[in-house]
Amino acid sequence: MNNKEGKIKTSPTRVLGYVTSGGICLRWYRDDFCQLEMACAKMLEEDSYDLMTKQAAQTPPGAEGLSFLPHLSGSLAPDVNPHATGIFFGLTMIHKKGHFIRAIMESLGYLVRRNIEALSAMGIEVEEIRAFGGGSKSSVWNQIKADILQKPICITNSKEAACLGAAILAGKAIGIFDSVEAAADSMVKVIARYEPNQNNQAIYDKGYDVYKEMQEDCMDLFEVIAQE
Template sequence: MNYVIGVDLGTSAVKTVLVDPKGKVAFEHSEAYPLSRPQTNWSEQNPEDWVKGTIVSLKRLMEVSGVEPSQVDGISFSGQMHGLVLVDGEGKALRPAILWNDTRTTAQCRKIEKTLGGKLIEIARNRALEGFTLPKILWVQENEPEVLSQAELFLLPKDYVRYRLTGDYAMDYSDAAGTLLLDVGSKQWSSEIAEAFNLPLSICPRLVESFEQTGTLLPEIAEASGLLPSTKVFAGGADNACGALGAGILGEGRTMCSIGTSGVVLSYESNKDLNLEGKVHFFNHSEKDAFYIMGVTLAAGHSLTWFKETFAAEKSFDELLHGVNDIPAGSSGLLFTPYISGERTPHPDANIRGSFIGMDSGHTLSHFTRAVLEGITFSLRESIEIVRESGKEITEVVAIGGGAKNEAWLQMQADIFGASIIKLESEQGPAMGAAMLAAYGAGWFESLGACAEAFIRPAETYTPNAEQAALYDGIFALYQDVYSQTRELNEKLALYRK
């Protein structure tokens, strides 16, 4: 039997999966690496940690599986979006990578808006947010000009890893769409945006489709990873685009909710001229000439992790969530907003912070836990409502990530979204999407849609409880008031953050 490998380069670890022609994950392996926060609002990683982790994970995957290297038909990638890697003429990273969750670039975002005005949305289809790549480049331009002067190219995280594995520079459209330098509709780098900030267009790598072959493994990489130098390597895609592939979001009306460190609501779009005025993101899909619209909650699963580590560190996640179903919807009047890292959709605000509102002496740990889950889900519903306002009907949502692992939370999503929630039989998220790109690129299937039919199988469906859904509609309206009621307070409190 032959296999493909999907590599998912995440924020905390790299995951590799070995997938057979029926979409079954035969083996998987993860390697963690550190995150650095050298200053307030900074978030960086050493690109070499990604490379080392990926090679080790591939080697462990091959060792544990016992699969012959000749049985691997291809490798492809999913990667954390927006992160800036600057490389010199020899391909050496010039500084630590600035990640998607780094928020130091507020001043650069305002500069982009002032310089480009309405042209930004017209060309890049997205607002200038701290997480995107162009603001990071401008930050380096202003604060480390000697670094930018040495830069031959900028790359995104997975593209740097793929370069180190193959010696080939490239960036796919789905990841390039998150840089603010791509003309999303015409699928080419925007000379107008680059020239507005005195950036040479030559700093942008060549653009490719996500399923396009971008070389084979370098001999030394093949030896270190236990694979063959002839192993085909395909470009891959942004983690959210790959997550969409892995959830079968490959046609109009298909919508996904992914809850990981961040939370994502993503819906397929075929109209390249759709302009939602920056209310949500509009990106190129990993499927050729397709797009997706997406809303993001910065601290989705991260809010739950923060809550557990701060207030129930001795408990496992299963223990923490055990009593949630015994708490009534609405958590007995306790409301949480998951703005603990700022927010992106629908409030692009780096200063806003989270709240617990309505606390009283009768609330227990389980009340707080349920309120955290509800608050995360309310935040994601804000994105769903924007998608609905664009004219799309959302009656089914495929759930992936941490939010798909707990039955109480899945039912909560159905009730809060007012839509059926579909849990998949094998939920591998972006890693599965990366494997699908390798499978399609290697010629296993005639289309990504055919690959999805073979790889993806629904397991359970959770339908809304009408009574609960009506109750949540009322609470959601209160949730939406919290941002405007606390924004000014948080702007003042920002002065005291250390």
Template sequence: MKYVIGIDLGTSSVKVLLVDQEGSIRGEASESYSLIQLKSGYSEQDPELWVTQTAKALNRLVTETNVPREDIGGISFSGQMHGLVLLDQEHRVLRHAILWNDTRTTKQCREIEQKLGENLLKYAKNPALEGFTLPKLLWVREHEPEVYSQAATFLLPKDYLRYRLTGRISMEYSDAAGTLMLDVSAKRWSPEILEAFDIPQHLCPELTGSDERVGTLLPVMTELTGLGEHVQVFAGGADNACGAIGAGILRPGETLCSIGTSGVVLSYEENPDADYEGRLHFFNHGKPDAFYAMGVTLAAGNSLTWFKDTFAQGLSFDELLRNLDQIPPGAGGLLFTPYLSGERTPHADAVIRGSFIGMDAGHSRDHFVRAVVEGITFSLAESIHTLRNSGQQILSIVSIGGGARNETWLQIQADVFDAEIVRLESEQGPALGAAMLAAFGLKWYESLEDCAAAFIRHSKTYKPNPERVQVYADLFKIYQRVYADTKQLNKSLEAYRA
């Protein structure tokens, strides 16, 4: 039996997954690392930890599974997007990486909008948000000119990790799409954007496809990881792109709903000129010559975590959701908006905050739980609504993450989204997508679709109930009004926030 490994470099830990040729998971390991938060809104990480912890996880995976190392043929990567890693001429790290959830760059975002105008969406296909890479680069140039002057190139987190494993500097398209410097449709660094900000072309690394072979392991890395020098290394993809591959989102009309700390709705797209007018993110897919549109709810699962920690300490999530099916749609006239951290889609508003609307003395804790679950789902439905209004046909949605662990919540998704909801038999997320890119790169399968047919198995399908679909359609209209009706109130309250 032959094997591949998928490496998912997350924000708080790295996960490595060993998969055989039939798509069965034969082992996994993970190692954590810490954030560096020097000030409010700052979020950084030491790139060296990515390397040491990944090597440790790989070594443990190889040792504990006891698979002959000559049978492990390839590895590939998934990684947290947008993080800025600056390297000097000798490819040494110049400063800690600035991560995707760092929000210090509001000023630079306004500068990008002012200078590029309509060209920002024309080329980068995405609005200027604090999480993206270009604003971080401009911030370093303004506030740390001595660091910027030494920079020879920049990389994103998993691309830096891959460089340390192989010695090759490169960046693949799905992650490069999140820098705001890539011409997403043309799959090249945008000369128009680079020239507008006087960024030299040599600062941008070579671009590769997600399934492209980029080398083999350096000798020092074979020693640290326990893997053989024959192992083929493939470029990999951004975490959302690999999550899409790992859920089988590889054809037109296929859509993913992922509810973790944040929430994502992601839909496959083949048209490079698709125009969502900045209302949704538009990135290159990990599948060659494909794309995806994506909406984000910043505090999806995090809203439920906040509620549990604040009002139901000591309960597990299963216990908290135990009576979810006992409360009817609409939670007895109670609505929740999950804007605890601001909102990304469709409003891109850092000031807005969450609300409970319609509370009365007859509401129990179970009503509030139902309202939180429905509010999270309504927020994700905003992205579904935008996709459909842009011409996407969405009939079936694969649901993963915390929202796929409760059957009532899965049925709520089917009724709110008015689409069949599919749960996977085994959910491994971006790490599995990375492993599939390695399997495809090794030519185990003729296409990623063939690989998905072997690796991904559906467990159960939830069909929308026509009566509840109509109830939720009416409630969704009310939900959509809450943002506009509370926007000014939240702006007025901003000065009182700690």
């Protein structure tokens, strides 16, 4: 149904299109390039990702010009391309491990922003993002995403989406809840909220423009690589 302004009238909650890239990109980098952090984490009984994000936190927003295209296993929504690959761009002598980690984290914020931009083009406006799972445990990453999107990131108490969805549907099916919405409201709670830092908006607007240019300009190269 359309409202008077011609925009699609929707419920407050929408799920973004599925993407192939996410925390797996950071895991790939950790497993292949952060053996030291993994060894130290084991010895100190800490989380290796915490040691990595500490390096990212010490790196300036925008990773001092280092950008990453996170398509390690192709690209899905909204730019579907099974031949898309990952790319680091802007590498110079100043870039250290923390820059690579931050560039990966920022790239996934750009990917979410690209999906929100696609929704906006359809008349669906997003006011806030609700996050859960592994990536939402990182306060550094949550703030990066809030700054890139310039929208609040709300962390929920949800841990596993599939299990939660099954519980919500089961609760509705056996009559515990009158509706799926009521079940979701009962089970899902916001436990933390990250507000965007407007001081970083200009940096991330420029970074997002670079991200989109990389995506567009590499289309032909993706096809060349796929034909080899």
